[in-house]
Amino acid sequence: MDVSVHPPEELTAAERTAWTTMQAKTYSEGRSEMANPFLAPEFTRAVGRHRRDVRVAVVRDGGPHHEPVAFFPYQRTHTGVGRAVGLGLSDCQGLVHAPGFHWDAQELLTACGLAVWEFDHLAAGQQPFEQSATGVFASPVIDVQEGWEEYLSLLREQSPKFTRTTLAKERKLLRNHGDVRYVHDERDPRALLTVMDWKSAQYRRTGRSDRFAQRWIRQLVQDLFHHHSGPFAGILSVLYADGAPVAAHFGLRSDKVLACWFPAYDPDYSRYSPGLILHLHMAEAAAADGIAYLDLGRGRKEYKDSLKTGELNVSEGWVIRRHHPVAVAHRARRAPVRALRNTVVSHPQLFERADRLLKGMGRLRERGGAR
Known part of the structure; x- marks a missing residue:
């Protein structure tokens, strides 16, 4: 060579x-x-x-x-x-x-x-x-190359309770908070800071290592957010209610793939499952944008199993x-x-035992930080 x-x-x-x-x-x-x-x-x-x-x-x-x-x-x-x-x-x-x-x-x-x-x-x-x-x-994926309606139809068939419940929660969010809107490609850098802060809090709350405590990772994500030309771009998607973000996701896209990377939500709105609502909107917008599939990334998560159409x-x-x-x-x-x-x-x-242990450590860490 x-x-x-x-x-x-x-x-x-x-x-x-x-x-x-x-x-x-x-x-x-x-x-x-x-x-x-x-x-x-x-x-x-x-x-x-x-x-x-x-x-x-x-x-x-x-x-x-x-x-x-x-x-x-x-x-x-x-x-x-x-x-x-x-x-x-x-x-x-x-x-x-x-x-x-x-x-x-x-x-x-x-x-x-x-x-x-x-x-x-x-x-x-x-x-x-x-x-x-x-x-x-x-690595679970959401295939949307046949369009949003085809994906939604498949979702209703393979995960009927999940689909019905998630759509009902979106209607409830709309009833209780009125102004609900989705922005697929948000360019406000303040929204990106919100995502990183939410994600840091989630890492600490669940006892995981906080990636955004590392300065170079924060700077990398901000750098990629501002890259917005050609088929490659950093995409920040945000679900708003009453004018404030309630769930958001930052990922990367190529010509045919949207790589899901950093999803986060406001815990105050957890009863509405805003992260799940956000992912459905992401799938719809990605299909309209010519994306073939969303890569949800390696890892065992219940929401991934509910949303996926296949796996790499x-x-x-x-x-x-x-x-x-x-x-x-x-x-x-x-x-x-x-x-x-x-x-x-x-x-x-x-896994369940380890997860409970990590969350317990996270709660102790949070209490220690509050003093």
């Missing part, structure tokens, strides 16, 4: 165009899992503006024009430990490539100076990487340079943590 490695800001205009064109064709070529906006050059470049460890490997063919045939974004420590761009934050990872391109994972890691490359949302169809996967997980598969694991001491040490340190987490998540009783 002919591989050159660059910071994302040093990619040429021709290379960025080749990457965008390559990804734009994946949906029509039947590789829909590669159409996700987390695999777009704009996402990698945005992360690169807030982290110094981001790199992109450009793979070229051996033809006379020396054209790019693949782009491999990653993060790298000074010891050669590689991670997917935005590991733990991005919901789709991998190598973006032309159809029919095959690569050797060991050769690629060597060219990138990586001892190991870790992933947790590897897109399906990445066979050289999938061979090293330690687990495969469902994503993998987690490590690609390791053979006998490399850094790779062996990294896997030995990380593997037990991942195995324990996946065991808990895959067993409902263990």
